[in-house]
Amino acid sequence: MKAATPQSTAEADTRKLMGAVEFMDGLAQEGFSVIAAVAKLALVSLETPEGHHNLSNIYFALEAIAGKAEEIQNCINHEAEKVGCSYTNDQWNRRRDAAVAARLAS
DSSP states (O other): OOOOOHHHHHHHHHHHHHHHHHHHHHHHHHHHHHHHHHHHHHHHHTTSHHHHHOHHHHHHHHHHHHHHHHHHHHHHHHHHHHTTOOOOOHHHHHHHHHHHHHHHHO
């Protein structure tokens, strides 16, 4: 069995990264297209008197938007983690840690 050379390892890593980026691009295009379409339908609905009489449709549209956004966010984050490139928001982490500390102190 041949040992992996630095070049072959780098090429494999590059292919893996390219595959992850392409997959995330597909997730983003599909997910954000759905979000935009639902939001546009909700906005058009508000341009008619009937749309204001049945606000539950707007509620469900907003629920769908939030759900799709969370789904796409989780999928993209998972793919990024698989190739060692996940984003870390240090400010958000500090705020979360401060909130936990405040709860424990009270």
